[in-house]
Amino acid sequence: MKSDDLSSGIDRRALVSNLVLLPALSTALLSSPAQGQTTLNAPLASWNERPAKQAIVDFVRATTQQGSPGFVPPEDRIATFDQDGTLWVEHPIYNQVIYCLDRVPAVVAQKPELRNVEPFKTVLSGNREAIAKFSLSDLEKILVATLTGMSVDVFEAEVRKWLESAKHTRWNRLYTELIYQPMLELLQYLRESGYKTYIVTGGGQDFVRVYSQRVYGIPPEQVVGTMGGTKFDYDKNGKPFLTKEPKLLLNDDMAGKPEGIHLMIGRRPHAAFGNSDGDREMLEYTGAGAGTRLKMLVLHDDATREYAYGPAQGLPATKVGAFTQALFDEAKKNGWIVIGMKNDWKRVFAFE
């Protein structure tokens, strides 16, 4: 696709120089719907008229118009979306990790022997600096203690309750309000074009499923995430139930993403969206298929409305959501489209 070449070539200087032309351009295009015209672009209302949006529209047109050489039959239309940093805010720390930290007091109340054991002791102390320094092994202990050992029904109820009250400190809003409005519109646009939309996340599959339908319009069976085993058993009344086990079936990140896609979907997506090195293999796998395929990466370059981190293109390196220069270079080489939040999105959140 020609627009791939255009957009993958974007670098920071080009973004800045294009800005000069943007206000006039977007005003001209925005006025079209007001003049009563119906255009294919209309559904992506929060996207600026730039190559990223054009690439989406071109892709949908190429794969859904009968007679187009890139036509994809409706039953084969699969689009996969990373979640953290692609559909909702992932900074300063993944929301699910906050959930796990928030759950520690309840877990310790049930298992008092953990009170003076690390890393639980530090979590209870509330020492944010010490918590920020947790090793992967510390985090793993917290994840196992808070995400496994209960029935799937109890887990779902706990996550649901947490989502109703826990808030992001920067915006003082529920995490489920911190969804990127342009990506919601993209999900909707693809679904209206016959695409089945999936989340493919390194986060916990069962965690994301609790709110995926309500927040993204994506049913639980279309959430592919990091998967743990469950164990079937009977309660004292003989009623069957499933317990979440501390057994990792698949770490749905990096190479695990195409593996998870094969496991859960059984075929290759025609469109894939990510924002970090964890999505690289998913985009490569999508791109390796025949015909027209759309591969896009969200670049967080908007410290004012959201965050700016990278370290691609000189943005600050952070622990969460690494968009490395190597990924940026691979995107450019392979014709993947980079979505610059700052310039491609008219607004970031619905509440703006």
Place this chain on the structure above:
Amino acid sequence: MKSDDLSSGIDRRALVSNLVLLPALSTALLSSPAQGQTTLNAPLASWNERPAKQAIVDFVRATTQQGSPGFVPPEDRIATFDQDGTLWVEHPIYNQVIYCLDRVPAVVAQKPELRNVEPFKTVLSGNREAIAKFSLSDLEKILVATLTGMSVDVFEAEVRKWLESAKHTRWNRLYTELIYQPMLELLQYLRESGYKTYIVTGGGQDFVRVYSQRVYGIPPEQVVGTMGGTKFDYDKNGKPFLTKEPKLLLNDDMAGKPEGIHLMIGRRPHAAFGNSDGDREMLEYTGAGAGTRLKMLVLHDDATREYAYGPAQGLPATKVGAFTQALFDEAKKNGWIVIGMKNDWKRVFAFE
């Protein structure tokens, strides 16, 4: 549901005594469509007018009619079907096992060191009696050698090719022709009623996915089966591909069925269909949900048109597809409906 009570109480004697009344009854009911009436029953054309069919129709009515106390919102309508012995013939041996045995010569051609190693040596000898005596460990070696170690694309092509020519010896027909027509109609009827239909099989997930859309109208992502891991890698040209690994993620049988349902679907079915002890936990799990749930078991009691085996109700015990007396008793106790092939189905196969 009242009809559950009726039908679960069926035993062999009742089936026999009901037969006396059946011809007159079915003629009367069959004549209705010819008289130009449109009834809700019409879609299940190969089902006799008996409690099993009535239970299906009652279930669909109860769960899909607005205002019904058992109403299920369209997005929650999930129905799960075992495959072997429930949707297609499983005798005298599971079709996928025949595939694996048929693949042994090709595997040995690639790995000549296996030629004189058991169990491959015996498979190559063609000694059916010896093959029939294989232990589980022998079978496992054959399954690993023929189902793993190749790319997912190569595997799919091999299965596709085999399905085009391999035939069942009794009927001299392709395995994909040996689908139960009444069950195809049931799948179709449920889908038209807003149900998402899933296969939940002890067979290999990747194997069944090759033909599920074409044969059952069920897309690959709605096949839950025994799952193996895959490994993401790059070929010498840098193109990514997935290799099927000899790593069992989930044995989708017995307790593995509800575990597989949770993993792949993330919620409890409202209807579940099986035919053997391997489906017991799936039906229990389905039945443990609130509201109206349909649980049905196919009983193979028709040696003339298909097979008769059990050992429920005095049918001969076999290696494949055990419908034990204990399962029969549990069905009766829990109000699960037993579908007797002989009396409930007007025809078994489309080609009859």
